[in-house]
Amino acid sequence: MALGAISKADFNTSTIYSSTFYLTGIPGYEAIHHWISIPFCILYFIGIVGNCTILHAIRTDPSLHEPMYYFLAMLSFADMGMSLPTLISVLQVLWSISRKIEFNTCVTQMFFIHSFSFAESGVLLAMAFDRYIAICHPLRYATILTPQRIAKIGIFAFLRSSLPVIPLMIRLTYFPFCRSHVLSHSYCLHQDIIRLVCADTKFNFIYGLVLVTLFWGCDSLGILVSYIFILHSVLNIASWEERFKALNTCASHICAVLILYIPMIGLSIVHRFAKNASPLVHVLMAHIYLLVPPVLNPIIYSVKNKKIRRGITRVITPKRINSTLN
Template identity: 75%
Template sequence: MANINSSNTLSSTFYLTGIPGYEEFHHWISIPFCVLYLVGIMGNCTILHIVRTDPRLHEPMYYFLAMLSLTDMGMSMPTMISLFRVLWSISREIQFNICVVQMFLIHTFSFTESSVLLAMAFDRYVAICHPLRYATILTPRLIAKIGIAALLRSAFAMIPLLARLAFFPFCHSHTLSHSYCLHQDMIRLACADTKFNVIYGLVLITVLWGMDSLGIFVSYMYILQSILRIASREGRLKALNTCASHICAVLILYVPMIGLSIVHRFAKHSSPLIHIFMAHIYLLVPPVLNPIIYSVKTKQIRQGVLHIVFPTKVSSTVM
């Protein structure tokens, strides 16, 4: 049976589940999903537009914010077509090669987002602990290198994991438990030894997320020490306020991400709805909430959004 693997697997067709038990409500369920996707895309495109068009925002903090918006869209958009094809009863089928591309994009951008949040923590550390050297340390050249390194690190880390899938025979069920493809979901269908994928995936999560979260934690330890040295209460609050949006973004990514990993690895026999719910939170909550949080908490972004929505009023206020 193991010899049917490579050629047959590459041409295999898999079937997406959607939300089991609620098939008759799929059209209605698609409405909130459609709203969330639109809010996420519009919010992140607005952030990118504001950062690109406002010369005052051509600073390291806002360049990293633009990277965060790009990775948010990179996480969520690959799932749109397959999700709505299932919910709108167009087709539940997905080819193996398309499934692998979808997995690659989802997991690569989720790891990249973690690295971008680490870079944003470093940005806050330099801004608060070394303000006089801020512009000389975080040069545009270094920022570009950080962004490219974050993307390449995540992409190359995923290649061994997904390449092995092409050599797995799927001789039983081809039905995936989500509306899109996730690595943890796919390897459960393989009738082969998946020990490498399980161990490598766990090591990958531990090392990449662990390194990033440790770096964020250390950065904030130094930031907190610097803030406590500020004499005035107003100065301390102002410094903390510059970090509030980033702390929220870290929690919004890591809490669903850790929750999804725990559910897939240690709650395999729990209700399928829990798996589906956690998977959609993991992909949709950060792209929807991050632009809202930064628009509310960051004055320059908020002014840019108001200028787009009420150009005449904002212009007259500035005058």
Template identity: 70%
Template sequence: MATSNASSTLSSTFYLTGIPGYEEFHHWISIPFCLLYLVGITGNCTILHVIRTDPRLHEPMYYFLAMLSLTDLGMSLSPMITLFRVLWSISREIQFNICVVQMFLIHTFSLTESSVLLAMALDRYVAICHPLRYATILTPKLIIKIGTAALLRSAILMIPPLARLAFLPFCHSHVLSHSYCLHQDMIRLACADTQFNVLYGLVLTVMLWGLDALGILVSYCFILHSVLRISSREGRLKALNTCTSHICAVLILYVPMIGLSIVHRFAKHSSPLVYILMAHIYLMIPPVLNPIIYSVKTKQIRQGVLHLFLCPKVGSVVR
């Protein structure tokens, strides 16, 4: 019987939703989405190109920034195809197995981004609290291990709840409330006991996101303690300035994520527009703003971007 239910679910078709009540404006609404995607993808690709081509940026801090850009690209591209298929009235249908793949990618990349931000906090801790040992602690081999562990941890943790979905019957509505597939949205449609998925999602949010946030907070406590011991005001400001971009990136990811989790769990009777708006902010704003913040606040990245777009033939000689 379980096999029959799984087979039926795997062959099911679901229907994505655009902006409810504004269907006639979907083509116009797609324009700002196109601009946001263009800015996000261009910005992150630019960061990656600058880091790859400038030998002076081949340092741990910029390797972690490259990881962040790769993760942002994953977050941007995962929902993009179905989003524009809905907004451009191409198709609202999506097969269950494709929906699960999209869920896996979206949630894996978002969890990985949290892990990368934790790694970047540890990078700032080592750079400020143990500057003389910075290069010997954060070796390229260790950085690769950290990046691999972050991705594998996120991917493995997402397998159990998504595998469980294949055994849940969806005997009522098959209409999802977003233009792409999210786990929280899918389990609301199941007409069976979803306690495992609900509890797993809650534990995963608290344990993984919570532990990452705690690790970032502890790192900054040590950083602040070390900074306050610097005698000169200029030295303290210089040390803190190296952390501002990272702090902004943390807030840009965590604030929408917390808001989306609260809306899905405690505001079930809210307007569908609230769900959709929070989900779009959660997935689209970090990839758009992170490259801008790091380009503005990080001198080496800013110089690389300016030379790439304004005087690419001059290269690093002008620096």
């Protein structure tokens, strides 16, 4: 059933306890959804291929078996975890196949999106720590960031991000939904679905705000402190050339931080404090938050890092050509 054909009567008391929700595409542009789906398909394709290529290059190239690239693999995995759960629902809406999504599917989608976005923030903090050790304590780099320690950091980052989200998802299953079952995006976000609840949502609001503050606030503070120490150490280097070389190793990471945090903060502000803004603003911010990091991170690291470029070349180049190049 197309959303345009759904009347208000479809959401009266007979659907109060329905477990089906309806997703929205790009408001005001429903007639050209098929055309809008083209750039979305391209973005999803670039994100999936780019991150899979990065992961495969790091796994197969021994020269990339270093702490910095292990953290980059975690970043690519988090990027995939954010975008892939929404692929089917977004394209179904834009291709006018179906706008329905079951509540359990919606909750699962929310869990992956929010968990992996928090995980990506944690991985970026770990990468900042990696750059701090590499620049400020280069002689101890290999002894501090051992493979075992890196694995523990990665496991902690993903567990820390997923376990605290579970209470929010469980709480949602007990709420009655007596308002319109139409969500304002092409996928499920906690901030979006909670506005449809006709019960006291104070716990979810406060708990969600605490999670955002703790994760994004503490992670961004940790990244900032790391770069303060990095700048202090770099300014003590006498040679301008060596200063530039040291800071250049941080450029990709700084771009990745901005790419994640700017859309993330913008989406939170729009949902919490700009509820009367145009629906188009909400939808665009949600899709920027979802698709920009997975698309741009592989590109940035491929452009800025010679070892990654070499590893990707080995992945996409036939072995015979590789052997002649080596």
